[in-house]
Structure formats: C-alpha cells, structure tokens
Amino acid sequence: MRAHNFFAGPAVLPVPVIEATKDAVIDFANTGVSIMEISHRSKEFDKVFKEAQNDALEIMGLDPKDYYVLFLGGGASLQFAMIPMNFQHTKSEYIVTGEWAGKAYKEAKKMGNAISIASSEDKNFAYLPKDFKVSQDADYFHYTTNNTIYGTEWKSIPDAGNTPLVCDMSSDFLSREMDYSKFSLIYAGAQKNIGPAGVVMIVVKKSWVDEKAKTDIPTMMKYKTHVDKESLFNTPPCLPVFAVGQTMKWIKNEGGLAAIQKRNEHKAGLIYGMFDTYNDFFKGSVIVPEDRSLMNITFNLPTAELEDKFIAEAKKLNMLGLKGHRSVGGIRASTYNACPVESCEALAKFMEEFYKNNK
Ligand SMILES: *Cc1c(COP(=O)(O)O)cnc(C)c1O
Numbered sequence: 001m002r003a004h005n006f007f008a009g010p011a012v013l014p015v016p017v018i019e020a021t022k023d024a025v026i027d028f029a030n031t032g033v034s035i036m037e038i039s040h041r042s043k044e045f046d047k048v049f050k051e052a053q054n055d056a057l058e059i060m061g062l063d064p065k066d067y068y069v070l071f072l073g074g075g076a077s078l079q080f081a082m083i084p085m086n087f088q089h090t091k092s093e094y095i096v097t098g099e100w101a102g103k104a105y106k107e108a109k110k111m112g113n114a115i116s117i118a119s120s121e122d123k124n125f126a127y128l129p130k131d132f133k134v135s136q137d138a139d140y141f142h143y144t145t146n147n148t149i150y151g152t153e154w155k156s157i158p159d160a161g162n163t164p165l166v167c168d169m170s171s172d173f174l175s176r177e178m179d180y181s182k183f184s185l186i187y188a189g190a191q192k193n194i195g196p197a198g199v200v201m202i203v204v205k206k207s208w209v210d211e212k213a214k215t216d217i218p219t220m221m222k223y224k225t226h227v228d229k230e231s232l233f234n235t236p237p238c239l240p241v242f243a244v245g246q247t248m249k250w251i252k253n254e255g256g257l258a259a260i261q262k263r264n265e266h267k268a269g270l271i272y273g274m275f276d277t278y279n280d281f282f283k284g285s286v287i288v289p290e291d292r293s294l295m296n297i298t299f300n301l302p303t304a305e306l307e308d309k310f311i312a313e314a315k316k317l318n319m320l321g322l323k324g325h326r327s328v329g330g331i332r333a334s335t336y337n338a339c340p341v342e343s344c345e346a347l348a349k350f351m352e353e354f355y356k357n358n359k
Contacts, residue, residue, distance in 0.1 A: 007321030
C-alpha cells in the first residue's frame with residue numbers, strides 16, 4: 001500500500017510514472033536492455049529525450065522554435081552559479097524571499113554586481129514583498145516562484161518591464177497555468193514536482209542565449225554549449241530524464257495545467273480550511289493568505305510537544321514527511337502535483353481529530 005507522501009523533496013511521483021520507470025529499468029522499449037544500460041545516442045533513447053522536451057514545451061504553450069529545453073546535472077543549485085556566469089555583465093537584480101532565493105543571490109554576488117532589490121527576511125520570510133521596482137538596465141531579474149521552506153508562493157508574475165525574467169521554479173514547476181512566455185530562463189530541480197533527483201530542467205529562450213550569454217567561460221558552464229549540442233554535449237542523467245518524460249505524459253493525460261491547477265487548489269484548500277476553522281490551534285506561518293503556497297503548507301501548533309505528537313500520530317496513520325524544514329521547525333505538508341486528493345483529505349480529517357483530542 002502507498003503511504004500518504006508529504007515529503008518536500010525528493011517527493012511523491014505519479015504511480016504510472018513509477019511503473020513505467022520500473023518497466024524501463026527491466027527492459028527499455030523492447031530493446032532487451034535496461035534504460036540504465038543503453039547509449040544516450042541510441043534512437044530509442046533519443047525518442048524519449050525529444051518527446052520529453054517537446055511535451056514540456058507543449059504543456060507550457062511555448063514554441064520549440066523559440067525555446068530550448070535542457071536536462072543537466074548539478075541540480076538547481078548549480079544554476080544559481082551558471083546564470084550569473086553566463087548572463088551577469090554589468091548588474092543583476094534579485095528578490096530574497098527565502099533560503100533558496102538567498103542562495104541564488106549569494107552566488108551571483110560572488111560573480112559580480114548582484115543587487116537585492118527586496119527581501120522579506122525582516123519577518124523570517126513569512127510574506128512576499130510587493131513594493132519594488134526592477135531596473136530597466138539590469139541584465140536580468142531573478143526570483144523564486146515558490147519558497148519551499150517558508151510556504152509562500154507568488155500568485156502572479158512580478159513586473160520586470162523589459163528586463164529579462166529568470167526564475168527558480170523548482171518547487172512549483174508545472175503546477176498551474178501561467179504565461180511562461182514572459183520568462184527568458186526557467187529552471188527547476190526535478191525532485192520536487194516533476195521527477196526523481198539527478199536532473200535539472202532548464203527552459204531558455206534561444207535568442208537570449210545567442211545574443212547575451214558569455215562564451216569565454218568553462219565549456220560545461222556555458223549554456224551555449226548545451227543549446228548548440230541539443231543538451232547532449234555529454235551524457236545526460238538518462239534514468240531521471242526518462243522519469244521526467246513520463247511525468248510530462250502524465251500531466252497531458254490529466255488534462256494539462258488547467259486540470260492540475262484546479263486539483264492543486266482543491267487539495268491545498270482542504271488543509272488551509274482547517275487553519276481557518278481552528279485558527280486558535282493551527283497557526284499558518286504565512287502572514288497574508290494570498291501568499292500561501294499550493295505546494296508547501298507550513299504551520300505551527302500551540303507547542304513543540306504537540307507538534308512532535310502530531311507528526312508521530314500522523315506517521316501511525318501512514319502519513320509521512322510532515323516535519324518542517326530543520327531550519328524553521330513546525331509542520332510542513334508538501335502537496336505537489338502527484339499528491340492524491342485522498343492524501344489531503346486524510347490529512348485534513350486527521351487535523352480535525354487531533355484538534356478535538358488535544359485542544
Ligand atoms: C530544493 C530547492 C532547490 C535546490 O535544489 P537542488 O536540486 O537540490 O540543488 C533550489 N530551489 C528551490 C526553490 C528548491 O525548493
């Protein structure tokens with residue numbers, strides 16, 4: 001039996017994705033070898049790779065003529081450095097809304113003139129700053145759509161004017177409809193919402209790379225290398241890419257981002273509803289409801305002892321991964337795309353019972 005999986009990452013995946021990956025580990029596309037044993041230049045693997053890229057762009061409503069999808073190693077964390085290495089010429093601008101956003105900014109500072117134009121650190125990242133202006137002479141503007149640790153999520157795209165928009169979407173990538181054409185570069189570590197650990201997906205405007213990316217940097221760190229070689233300059237993480245490709249097919253089968261978003265809103269609503277009903281007991285850590293994440297729901301109980309008890313009792317009911325990030329404590333329920341409605345219903349029901357027994 002599958003557990004109710006609320007881990008923040010690596011995290012829950014759709015069952016059909018796990019089953020297709022299991023089959024490919026045994027015998028990939030009737031080749032008689034495993035997906036782990038076949039050349040990344042074979043026609044069978046090439047088909048998987050190209051379909052994953054094309055399906056991703058189709059889901060986002062982007063034209064393959066204008067965008068490129070890269071599958072690289074190094075996780076989202078390597079992108080923190082690669083982005084300024086390639087695109088920071090005179091200055092870049094960042095918003096610091098959490099741990100990951102802060103790490104991205106720190107890497108950019110190491111490489112030159114990166115400026116933080118807004119931060120929510122004054123209130124321990126419990127809100128999203130709305131009052132800022134992006135310079136029109138910056139090389140790019142970087143933000144993080146969803147703050148995995150603090151449970152805030154941008155509901156609309158910040159206005160960057162004509163400054164190229166760069167975004168870390170690791171923890172809410174493909175969770176909702178959005179005008180993806182506004183971005184010059186999107187990156188997401190797969191292990192939160194689209195696949196297993198080991199690959200980061202990058203969607204980048206070809207014209208931005210051609211016109212603006214630096215070329216006098218190490219080969220592997222250069223976007224141009226990967227774009228020119230169609231993301232096969234070196235051996236890609238074949239197995240994770242296979243699983244990501246299966247997730248793209250799953251999203252399409254589920255009805256695309258409109259259907260996925262609707263379900264995510266319903267799921268998160270079940271849990272936030274408990275905050276609103278029992279607000280003297282479940283204390284949401286995000287200050288304004290409009291900033292609440294649909295992916296990572298963070299809250300506290302009246303005491304740390306009650307939080308430990310909550311997590312232990314939930315575990316007995318097969319609900320895993322509810323402990324908040326080690327840097328903030330409390331409780332965090334991650335309700336990514338593949339987290340079933342039934343898991344959120346089970347958690348909401350448990351919250352209500354726990355309240356009645358412990359209030
Ligand atoms: C988890 C996470 C990261 C780090 O991803 P890695 O792939 O482990 O480097 C970066 N940004 C966000 C928003 C995350 O949630």
